[in-house]
Structure formats: structure tokens, C-alpha cells
Amino acid sequence: MEPVDILIVGSGASGAAAAWSLSRDSSLKIVCLEQGGITDPNKYPSTSHQWELTKQKSASFDPNIRANKADFPIDASDSPIALANYNGFGGSTILYSGHFPRFHPSDFAVKTLDGVADDWPLSYQDLAPFFTQNEKMMGIAGLVGDTAYPEYESLLPPVPLGAGGKRMAKAFNKLGWHWWPSYSAMNTHHHQDRPPCINLGPCNTGCPQGAKGSVDITYWPEAKKQGVEIRTECAVFDIVLDNKGRAKGVRYLDKKGIEYFQEAAVVLLAGSGIGTPRLLLNSKSPAYPDGLLNNNGLVGRNLMLHPLAYTEGVFEQNVNSSIGPHGCCILSQEFYESELKRDFVRGYTMQILRGTPPLEAAMSSYLTRRLPLGAKHHQAFSKIFNHNMGIAIISEDLPEWHNHIELDSEHCDSHGIPGIKVHYTMHENTKNMLKHGIERSKELFSASGAKVVSAFSPVKHAGWHLMGTARMGNDPKNSVVNQHGQAHAIDNLFIVDSSIFVTSGAVNPVATAQALTLKICEELRKNIKTLVRS
Amino acid sequence: MPIITQFLDAILPGDIALGAPSASELNIQASFKEQGLMVQMDELISFIEKVSLNEFNLFLGDINIEQYLFCVERAKRKKVRLANNLILHCFKVYYTHPQVLRGLSTGSVPPFPAGNTIESDDWLTLEDVFKRGPIFREVP
Numbered sequence: 001m002e003p004v005d006i007l008i009v010g011s012g013a014s015g016a017a018a019a020w021s022l023s024r025d026s027s028l029k030i031v032c033l034e035q036g037g038i039t040d041p042n043k044y045p046s047t048s049h050q051w052e053l054t055k056q057k058s059a060s061f062d063p064n065i066r067a068n069k070a071d072f073p074i075d076a077s078d079s080p081i082a083l084a085n086y087n088g089f090g091g092s093t094i095l096y097s098g099h100f101p102r103f104h105p106s107d108f109a110v111k112t113l114d115g116v117a118d119d120w121p122l123s124y125q126d127l128a129p130f131f132t133q134n135e136k137m138m139g140i141a142g143l144v145g146d147t148a149y150p151e152y153e154s155l156l157p158p159v160p161l162g163a164g165g166k167r168m169a170k171a172f173n174k175l176g177w178h179w180w181p182s183y184s185a186m187n188t189h190h191h192q193d194r195p196p197c198i199n200l201g202p203c204n205t206g207c208p209q210g211a212k213g214s215v216d217i218t219y220w221p222e223a224k225k226q227g228v229e230i231r232t233e234c235a236v237f238d239i240v241l242d243n244k245g246r247a248k249g250v251r252y253l254d255k256k257g258i259e260y261f262q263e264a265a266v267v268l269l270a271g272s273g274i275g276t277p278r279l280l281l282n283s284k285s286p287a288y289p290d291g292l293l294n295n296n297g298l299v300g301r302n303l304m305l306h307p308l309a310y311t312e313g314v315f316e317q318n319v320n321s322s323i324g325p326h327g328c329c330i331l332s333q334e335f336y337e338s339e340l341k342r343d344f345v346r347g348y349t350m351q352i353l354r355g356t357p358p359l360e361a362a363m364s365s366y367l368t369r370r371l372p373l374g375a376k377h378h379q380a381f382s383k384i385f386n387h388n389m390g391i392a393i394i395s396e397d398l399p400e401w402h403n404h405i406e407l408d409s410e411h412c413d414s415h416g417i418p419g420i421k422v423h424y425t426m427h428e429n430t431k432n433m434l435k436h437g438i439e440r441s442k443e444l445f446s447a448s449g450a451k452v453v454s455a456f457s458p459v460k461h462a463g464w465h466l467m468g469t470a471r472m473g474n475d476p477k478n479s480v481v482n483q484h485g486q487a488h489a490i491d492n493l494f495i496v497d498s499s500i501f502v503t504s505g506a507v508n509p510v511a512t513a514q515a516l517t518l519k520i521c522e523e524l525r526k527n528i529k530t531l532v533r534s
Numbered sequence: 535m536p537i538i539t540q541f542l543d544a545i546l547p548g549d550i551a552l553g554a555p556s557a558s559e560l561n562i563q564a565s566f567k568e569q570g571l572m573v574q575m576d577e578l579i580s581f582i583e584k585v586s587l588n589e590f591n592l593f594l595g596d597i598n599i600e601q602y603l604f605c606v607e608r609a610k611r612k613k614v615r616l617a618n619n620l621i622l623h624c625f626k627v628y629y630t631h632p633q634v635l636r637g638l639s640t641g642s643v644p645p646f647p648a649g650n651t652i653e654s655d656d657w658l659t660l661e662d663v664f665k666r667g668p669i670f671r672e673v674p
Contacts, residue, residue: 049643050630106671113671123673143657147668160652166659173662178669180660198649200642209649323641323650337671358638359629363622373621374603378549385638 007250007264008032009236009279012091013510014497014517015270016215016223017134021521022268023226028525030228031262033252035235036070036088039216044206051202052359059205061086061095062461069255070233072278073411073419076463081305083422083463085272089232090216092272092464095204096510097327098185098212099351100140102131103512104149106337107396107505114338114345117398120502121474121483122519124150130515130522137222138213138514139191141328142183148333157188159197164319164389165329168352171448177334182351183511184328185213192218199324201357212325234260237417239267239283239292239493247493253415266524266532268494270517273303273466274405276499278420280470281407293470293480293487300406302399302468304504307426309393309434309457311441313450318386321355329354335440336506344432346396348506350441353390361385368454389450393437393457395430396506399468426458434458465509467501484531485520492532496520537579538563540594544602545621546628553637560634562627571623578616582609 006022008015011034019032045054056065061084063071070087086092105124110117132153141156158181161169172179186197197211210217224230233255240261242248249263269276277300281291291299315321330352338345356364365371365384372380403425407418434457445452473479476488481500487493496517498509505512524531539558548556566575583594585605590597597605610617628634635643641650 049632049635053626053630104670105673109673113673143660145660145664147663147666148670150670158655158657161655162652166655169659173659176662176666178663178666180663181655181657198642199652200649318639320639320641320652324652333669337669358635359626362625362629366621366625367618373545373606374599375547375549377546378552378554382552 001260001262003249003263003265004029004031005264006030006266006268007262008268008270009250010034010091010270010272010275010497011089011215011220011230012270012272013093013215014513015091016219017137017514017517018268018270018496018521019223019228020137020219020226021518022525023223023228025525026227032228032230033234033236033250033262034089034230034232036068037233038089039094039206041206041208041210044208046200046202046205047208051205052357055205059095061204061464063087069414070235072413072417073408074274075408075411075419075421079422079424080426080458080460081307081424081463082461083274083466084461085274085464085466089230090214090220093214093510094206094216096214096464097203098325099327099331099508100138100183100185100511101331101349101507102149102183102515103505103507104333104336107503110346110503116345117503118473121472127512127515127519130518131511133518134511134514138185138218139187139194140183140213141186141188143181146180148178148180148336155183156191158182159184159186159188159325159328160199161329162320162324162354164315164321164354165352167315167319167448167450168330168389168444171444172332174447175444177332177444179330179332182328182331184325186325186328187211187213197325201322201324201326201354203325203327235413235415235417236279237282237415239279241285241287241490245287245490247490257415266492266494266528268496270497272497273469273499274420276495276497277405277469278407282418293489293493295489296477298471298478298480300469301401301404302471303403303405303422303424303466304397304399304468304501305424305463306394306397306465306504306506307430307434307458308395308462309437309441310455310459311391311438311445311452312388312454313445313448313452314384314388315450316387319389320386321389322357322386324354326354327351335436342436344429344436346398346433346506348396348433348437349394350437350444351392351394353392355386355388356390358385361388370453391441391444393434393441394506394508395433395437397430397504398427399471399503400427405469465498465504467498467504467509470495470499471502472500473502484523485516486531494520494524537594538566538575540602541579541582542624544599544606546624547599555633555637557624557628560628560631562624565623565627569623571620574616574620578609578613578620581613582606585609
């Protein structure tokens with residue numbers, strides 16, 4: 001197998017952005033290895049009326065339930081939150097909701113501002129041009145002028161609020177709280193050869209229309225045109241070092257289980273906040289007996305998950321809430337920044353969610369004793385379905401050493417590569433934050449005229465946002481990579497995904513992960529000779 | 535199968551006014567066999583009959599729908615996991631059936647040939663937010 005200039009591991013949000021950015025230099029030979037297969041949008045669950053059943057099985061966001069060949073077991077029995085992901089071409093963007101806000105300026109300086117955790121080795125301003133570039137590539141809808149952010153340059157028109165969203169917007173105004181139409185990876189008009197959203201709802205099982213900006217249809221077509229080779233169903237299990245201690249390439253298994261070695265001048269990891277540390281921990285050698293880059297024991301540590309609280313309200317009137325992109329309606333940053341009078345530092349986002357689809361509405365209301373059986377069933381259901389809205393509280397999760405993942409050799413994937421075990425507890429700060437968020441959510445529903453029917457935290461199956469497990473920083477003693485995403489210990493090994501986040505912010509991380517990737521890759525592309533010794 | 539039909543008619547009867555078919559009309563009975571749930575179903579129905587004999591001194595074939603539902607609720611108290619597993623199975627088949635989805639005003643029904651329209655917004659409603667000015671923190 002011929003050596004390549006750059007080898008990317010993972011084709012998800014960050015891997016795709018990296019492939020596109022790096023391949024703008026046509027002289028670079030780039031290969032991306034993806035452990036999962038390619039999904040066919042024509043076969044996405046929502047092309048069938050049984051899509052809600054598929055969502056609970058083969059399209060589940062829980063890899064233990066989905067159990068595809070590319071999935072690795074995740075034991076979350078020592079965590080109140082189960083992890084979610086998707087292993088396949090396009091990564092978790094295939095199943096994500098498309099909620100796409102940026103981190104805020106304060107998120108990069110929490111130590112300076114609030115005396116907690118650490119500052120990032122870069123600022124919001126450093127990332128600003130890459131946020132803009134990424135939003136253009138991904139097709140982000142929203143509205144400029146948001147008072148919770150420095151100015152955005154341009155966005156596609158916002159996703160419509162719908163009758164339920166309008167009621168929530170009025171409630172925010174009544175309380176004098178910030179709200180803004182969601183930043184959404186949804187085409188609201190024809191953009192980059194993709195059609196507009198037609199307001200169906202089931203974005204979380206893949207968008208067959210191609211309106212949701214998942215990277216298989218945003219970055220990848222361009223990256224392929226620019227010459228990147230993608231090899232799917234190739235599970236990387238070891239990063240190999242040369243006799244000088246530099247990355248020489250990777251070993252991987254194809255779908256038949258045949259082992260290959262791919263040599264590369266630069267290895268770039270984009271396997272997510274759990275996939276990347278899993279690979280590093282599995283790459284053991286005499287120089288790194290506890291896993292590659294793990295001499296300070298940092299790999300897999302400081303796992304941050306964004307614990308969620310959820311509150312559901314039901315309107316007396318039908319607000320057609322099952323229609324439209326479920327996760328993209330309104331967000332509020334009223335309680336995002338620290339305030340002295342509260343019993344927690346940092347803050348949270350309130351994400352307004354549209355109503356649940358029929359089966360989910362029936363099952364959840366039955367199990368919470370709101371939906372009777374018998375003659376009154378349909379009448380009661382008609383007052384829940386299309387009448388309900390949700391509020392998710394996305395809390396900032398501070399990095400803590402004891403929150404970590406480790407290899408689980410007792411539970412391996414289909415190739416015999418170890419799965420992972422998660423050890424995670426919620427900090428008191430987070431618990432207080434979620435409690436505050438639930439109280440404010442109830443207040444908001446009350447102002448909107450909706451009756452609160454459910455409120456709880458943490459949401460168990462909501463560990464989508466996986467961050468911090470190979471953190472970046474200036475000091476090699478307490479970080480794995482530097483501000484260029486370059487491993488402190490190995491100059492031709494880079495990490496670009498959310499595992500390098502220093503802190504978690506309190507918004508969905510994908511916009512920031514991709515902007516960070518674009519920044520790192522532009523620097524790498526332009527300075528490859530000075531950054532990486534030949 | 536008639537025994538399962540009685541169960542279905544009790545828990546998910548039809549509602550003509552709301553355009554909701556009964557579960558038995560949709561032949562949900564067959565799905566129990568397809569999903570290998572017949573043994574569980576037999577166990578639950580036997581238990582429901584036991585309740586019926588205790589409470590009404592009648593076999594299931596001799597009680598009315600209200601009495602049947604009463605027995606189901608009582609059975610749930612003792613066999614909650616078994617009962618909920620089977621009831622949720624009925625929901626899964628019922629609430630993904632195209633006939634039910636069309637009757638529910640879910641908008642466009644998969645495979646979604648048409649899509650749905652949501653009325654446009656008046657963004658002047660954001661004026662209040664805008665007037666309060668920036669709320670993000672500057673970093674020194």
C-alpha cells in the first residue's frame with residue numbers, strides 16, 4: 001500500500017471538514033479511514049411509516065442497541081448518562097438534530113472570567129472566520145443580530161417557529177428573557193445543490209431529502225472532488241510509531257478482517273470524544289505502555305457530556321407541534337453566562353423542542369400515567385399529540401479528572417477490538433444548574449399557557465456531546481495536544497475532534513468542533529513543512 | 535385469536551368521531567405471533583381471567599369491556615412488566631400504522647411525498663430582545 005501524505009481517521013463532522021480543508025492543496029495525497037459503512041439516504045427510516053420502530057432498533061443512537069458491525073460496546077453502567085453516537089460514513093451528523101449554535105466568547109476563557117477549569121489556548125476571535133466558513137459549507141439557517149453573540153455575517157433564513165414556537169416566543173417576551181430562532185443545519189432554501197427542508201420532523205434518523213446538513217452531503221462531495229480517498233468499513237486499531245518515536249501510520253482491519261498497514265507522513269485523528277481516546281489507549285508500545293500520548297494519564301480523562309434536563313408542556317390548543325425539525329425551533333441564552341446570585345458558575349442553554357412523534361408521544365404519556373387505556377384513550381391522546389412541546393436544558397459540564405473512559409477488554413467489537421467503559425458522575429454545580437433550569441422551564445411553560453406534565457434530570461439517553469478526553473493546551477504536563485491540535489509528544493500526530501475541547505460550553509459542540517478543525521487544518525496545510533519535520 | 539381480539543378491543547377500541555380505528559381492525563393480533571409474543575400473551579390473558587374470576591366470578595367471555603379493562607388494570611399491578619411489554623407492543627404496531635397516522639393529522643405521512651408547510655414568522659417579535667442589547671460577556 002502506497003504511503004500517503006495525510007491519513008485521517010474518522011469521516012464524521014471533524015474528519016469531513018479536515019478532508020475538505022486539507023485537500024484544498026491538491027498536491028497532498030489524503031486518505032480517510034472510516035470504520036462504518038455508507039448509509040443510503042433512500043433507505044433512511046423515515047422513508048417508511050415504521051420509522052419510529054426503526055429508531056428504537058437499527059437506527060437507535062445507542063450503539064449497544066444498534067449493534068452494527070462498526071459499533072463498539074459502551075458500558076455506561078457507572079454513569080447516569082448513556083453515550084450516543086453513530087459509526088458510519090458521516091459519523092454522528094447522520095443522526096444529529098442539526099442544532100448548530102457556536103460557543104460564546106466567554107466559553108474560551110472560563111478560568112479568567114470565573115476561576116474554574118482552564119482557558120483555551122485560543123479565543124472566539126481566533127475561530128470566528130472558521131465559524132463563518134463552516135456555516136457556509138454546512139448550510140446553517142438562523143438570523144443575524146443575536147444579542148447573545150458577536151455579529152454573525154450571514155445565514156440562510158431561519159427555520160419557521162410554528163404555532164407552538166410562536167407561543168414560546170411570546171412567553172419569553174412576557175418574562176423579558178432572551179430567545180432567538182435556532183441556528184440550524186437545515187437548508188431553508190436551495191443551497192449548495194441541496195433542496196430545502198419540507199418540515200417533516202424525523203431529522204434524527206437521517207434526512208432522505210438531503211435538507212439537513214450532514215457531512216456526507218456537505219463536505220464530503222467537495223473533498224472527494226478535490227481528490228480525497230475514503231475507505232469505509234476499515235477499523236483502525238493501532239497507531240504505529242517509527243524508531244524515532246514519530247507516527248509511521250496505522251494498522252486497520254477491513255470488513256473481511258484482513259489487516260493492513262497504511263503509512264502516512266501525518267496522522268490526523270477525528271474519531272470523536274470517545275473514538276479518538278479509544279484508539280490512543282489501544283495503541284500501546286514500549287514508549288507508551290498505557291496508551292499513546294498517555295504518559296501523563298490524560299487520555300480518556302476529563303470527559304464532558306452536557307447533562308440535560310427535560311421539561312414537557314402541553315397546550316390546550318393543537319399547535320401542530322409534530323411538524324418541523326424537532327430540535328430546531330428556538331434557543332435561549334438568558335441563563336448562559338455566570339451570575340453571582342446563583343448557586344452555580346457558568347450556565348446553560350434552553351433549547352425549545354417541537355412535539356414528539358405519535359409513537360413516542362403515546363409511549364411516554366402512557367408510562368407517565370397520562371394516557372389511559374380503553375374508551376378514553378383516543379380522546380386523551382388527541383389532547384397530547386400535536387399539543388406538546390419540550391425544553392431541553394443543556395448545561396455546561398466542567399472538566400473533572402475522575403470522569404473518564406477506559407478500554408473494556410471484556411467487551412469487544414466485531415473485530416475483537418476492546419469497547420469502552422464510562423465512569424462519570426455529575427458535579428454539584430451541574431446538579432444546581434439543572435435544577436435552576438427546570439424551575440425556569442416551568443416558569444416559561446406557565447407564561448406560555450402550557451401545562452407542565454413532565455420534568456426531570458439528567459436525561460439518561462442523551463450523551464451525544466462527547467468532549468475533553470484528549471484536551472488541548474500550552475503546557476504538555478496538563479494537555480495532550482497544543483493549540484494547533486498537534487500532539488505535544490509526536491509532531492506528526494494531530495487530533496481535531498471534540499476530544500481536544502478544554503471546556504464544554506453549553507451548546508451543541510459540532511459548530512465549534514468543525515471550526516476548530518478548519519483552523520487546525522488550514523494551519524497544517526499552509527505550514528506543513530514547518531509544523532511537521534520531514 | 536378471538537381472545538387477543540377481546541384484549542385489543544378493551545385497551546385500544548375504535549373512536550369513530552376521532553377517526554381512530556380499533557387495534558383489532560388493524561389485525562394487530564397477527565403481530566404477536568410474528569414477534570414471538572404468544573407465550574407472554576397467553577400468560578397475561580390467563581392472569582386477567584384469574585382476576586375476572588376473583589372479582590366478578592365470571593370467565594373472560596362473559597364480562598363486558600369495562601369489566602375487562604378493570605381486570606387489565608388490576609393485572610398490571612401484579613404483572614407490571616409483562617403487561618406493559620405487551621401493551622407497548624400494541625402501541626408500536628398501532629401508532630406506526632399508516633391508517634392511524636393519516637387519521638391523526640400528523641401532516642404528511644411517510645414516505646413523505648409532499649412535506650408540510652409552516653406559516654412564516656414576523657421577526658418583529660424579536661424587538662424586545664434586541665432592545666435589551668448584547669448579553670454575551672466580553673473577554674478582556
